[in-house]
Amino acid sequence: MSSEMSTPTRHAHARRFLWISLAGFGFVLLGIALLALTNRAVIWSSSDRFCGTTCHSMTWANTAYQQSPHYRNSVGVRASCGECHIPYDAEHATAIEYVKLLLFKGERGAKDFWFEANRAMATEEEWEKRRPALSHSFENYLTRHNYITCRGCHSLESFGGPRSPMKLVIHGGMVKANNYNCLACHTNIGHTYSAPSPKVSGWYTAEQAASGEKLFEHSCSSCHGRKLEGAAGPALSGVTWQQRFGGAKLLTVWGEIKGPMAAYAGTSFTTQESLDILAFLLQQNGLPAGKQPLADTRELSDTLPEK
Numbered sequence: 001m002s003s004e005m006s007t008p009t010r011h012a013h014a015r016r017f018l019w020i021s022l023a024g025f026g027f028v029l030l031g032i033a034l035l036a037l038t039n040r041a042v043i044w045s046s047s048d049r050f051c052g053t054t055c056h057s058m059t060w061a062n063t064a065y066q067q068s069p070h071y072r073n074s075v076g077v078r079a080s081c082g083e084c085h086i087p088y089d090a091e092h093a094t095a096i097e098y099v100k101l102l103l104f105k106g107e108r109g110a111k112d113f114w115f116e117a118n119r120a121m122a123t124e125e126e127w128e129k130r131r132p133a134l135s136h137s138f139e140n141y142l143t144r145h146n147y148i149t150c151r152g153c154h155s156l157e158s159f160g161g162p163r164s165p166m167k168l169v170i171h172g173g174m175v176k177a178n179n180y181n182c183l184a185c186h187t188n189i190g191h192t193y194s195a196p197s198p199k200v201s202g203w204y205t206a207e208q209a210a211s212g213e214k215l216f217e218h219s220c221s222s223c224h225g226r227k228l229e230g231a232a233g234p235a236l237s238g239v240t241w242q243q244r245f246g247g248a249k250l251l252t253v254w255g256e257i258k259g260p261m262a263a264y265a266g267t268s269f270t271t272q273e274s275l276d277i278l279a280f281l282l283q284q285n286g287l288p289a290g291k292q293p294l295a296d297t298r299e300l301s302d303t304l305p306e307k
């Protein structure tokens with residue numbers, strides 16, 4: 001019986017089928033349009049223009065970013081806000097990553113909106129008050145995610161080369177241990193709040209240099225000479241030092257000591273020991289001692305005087 005439907009009923013069925021298909025098709029189209037819009041919004045809201053200028057509260061972070069080596073550098077490649085701050089790439093994300101990206105942006109957006117709406121950072125003073133906490137929170141975020149955004153651009157495995165084995169030694173250890181903390185050594189890397197200026201006084205303490213001298217005599221003088229005049233290894237004072245390290249960051253010299261030179265000497269140094277040796281080298285090159293010890297790797301962004 002049921003198979004023998006009357007003609008009008010069959011027509012009604014066909015019409016209904018047509019409507020449902022049309023509606024379904026419409027929904028699919030709408031879905032595609034929404035997705036495309038979402039994607040544009042995601043990409044647009046990750047752009048430098050959006051991140052740096054839409055919110056008044058980002059004014060200072062943006063200015064400091066423009067003074068960093070990631071804004072302007074010798075290779076002419078610029079890292080955008082999103083490339084460091086957002087761990088997923090909207091244009092090459094898997095479906096799951098995309099959902100995570102949307103959640104990430106939703107959470108961030110809500111927070112940023114809250115700050116902006118409450119005018120919590122309307123003046124530079126208020127911004128300065130909140131900056132340490134914001135910095136800290138993003139540093140923690142990067143550490144928890146093993147500096148994935150940094151490593152996306154910098155392949156640590158390919159560092160170094162005959163002219164700077166130091167870079168390979170220093171970074172290779174992190175790769176092996178799969179444990180990264182870029183900001184421990186590289187400060188001011190995304191945002192440079194004040195141009196690093198050469199210090200005038202107080203690079204290290206006299207005690208530090210004295211303890212560095214002992215270490216140097218024991219581990220380094222055989223190759224570099226007791227008075228740093230050079231032997232199998234280059235001189236570490238005078239013109240040679242100046243040409244090699246004038247204008248360089250302390251980080252560069254420290255990297256040599258902690259990395260390949262410790263290996264040359266067949267030993268390893270704690271951070272403190274390697275800083276003491278660095279203090280001794282600074283002393284021998286005429287930089288004055290002061291009250292503050294060169295204690296923290298964060299000071300290693302300071303640059304040595306050109307002359």
Ligand code: HEC
Pocket residue numbers: 048051052058061062065070079080081082083084085131134135136138139183187188189190191
């Ligand atoms: C090269 C990577 C990099 C780029 C590009 C970058 N940042 Fe950052 N940002 C960082 C790091 C790292 C920190 C953590 C604090 C620090 O070490 O300076 C940070 C911190 C911040 C903070 C917290 C406050 C502070 O200044 O410490 C804000 C806000 C911020 N960034 C916004 C932005 C905006 C907006 C842009 C683009 C205009 C941007 N960032 C571009 C790496 C970057």
Ligand code: HEC
Pocket residue numbers: 069070073074075076077078079080083084147149150151152153154182183186189190
């Ligand atoms: C979009 C790619 C990109 C991202 C993301 C990125 N960098 Fe860079 N980074 C660069 C480029 C390009 C340079 C300039 C290279 C040069 O000058 O030889 C650079 C330079 C550097 C330098 C040398 C700076 C100097 O003073 O000469 C360090 C250190 C560095 N980046 C660390 C980081 C850290 C840490 C992060 C994560 C917070 C990061 N980078 C994220 C592309 C990137």
Ligand code: HEC
Pocket residue numbers: 147150151154156160167170171174180181182183184185186249251252254255256
């Ligand atoms: C233990 C300290 C230390 C840590 C941690 C560290 N670096 Fe470095 N990095 C150095 C030293 C030292 C240099 C050489 C600096 C120089 O010559 O000015 C350097 C140089 C670099 C350069 C410039 C390379 C070039 O060829 O000019 C980049 C880029 C860089 N590091 C990225 C990173 C990234 C990304 C991380 C985190 C995954 C990281 N570093 C963690 C000590 C460190």
Ligand code: HEC
Pocket residue numbers: 165216219220221222223224232233234236240244253256257260261262264265277
């Ligand atoms: C086995 C000999 C030897 C020992 C031990 C040694 N060095 Fe070196 N050092 C060299 C040589 C050779 C170079 C030249 C660069 C290279 O071959 O890597 C050098 C380069 C350096 C540089 C870079 C200078 C430049 O012009 O490139 C510094 C800084 C340095 N050594 C410090 C030390 C310190 C500090 C110690 C003790 C912890 C030490 N070295 C132990 C042989 C040695």
